Amino acid sequence: MNKDTYEMGLPLIKKAGVEHKINFIQSPALSVLDELLEDHENRGSFAFAFVDADKVNYQKYHERLWQLLKAALKILSSRDEFKI
Numbered sequence: 001m002n003k004d005t006y007e008m009g010l011p012l013i014k015k016a017g018v019e020h021k022i023n024f025i026q027s028p029a030l031s032v033l034d035e036l037l038e039d040h041e042n043r044g045s046f047a048f049a050f051v052d053a054d055k056v057n058y059q060k061y062h063e064r065l066w067q068l069l070k071a072a073l074k075i076l077s078s079r080d081e082f083k084i
């Protein structure tokens with residue numbers, strides 16, 4: 001994610017009172033997902049994912065997010081082919 005974009009949205013995030021729920025990480029996303037997967041407690045613990053970048057690697061995001069998300073919930077992406 002781009003920090004400038006995050007900061008642009010930050011006033012709205014604060015207004016909504018959800019800033020404490022956001023852990024902003026500025027990093028290539030695949031390596032972050034791999035780090036999350038190293039802790040088994042993270043598996044099946046996420047309710048929602050939205051992917052909107054790095055489109056050539058969407059299959060890799062799908063493989064990792066499938067393990068991190070709670071069963072039967074959706075991975076949303078900006079392309080239809082990886083919606084479940």
Ligand SMILES: C[S@@+](CC[C@H](N)C(=O)[O-])C[C@H]1O[C@@H](n2cnc3c(N)ncnc32)[C@H](O)[C@@H]1O
Pocket residue numbers: 001002005027028029030052053054
């Ligand atoms: C299409 S924009 C996403 C916009 C975002 N969905 C929003 O509504 O603000 C793509 C963003 O993903 C970031 N990005 C591109 N490749 C990335 C990657 N491999 N890992 C993490 N972020 C990446 C870019 O820096 C850019 O900020």
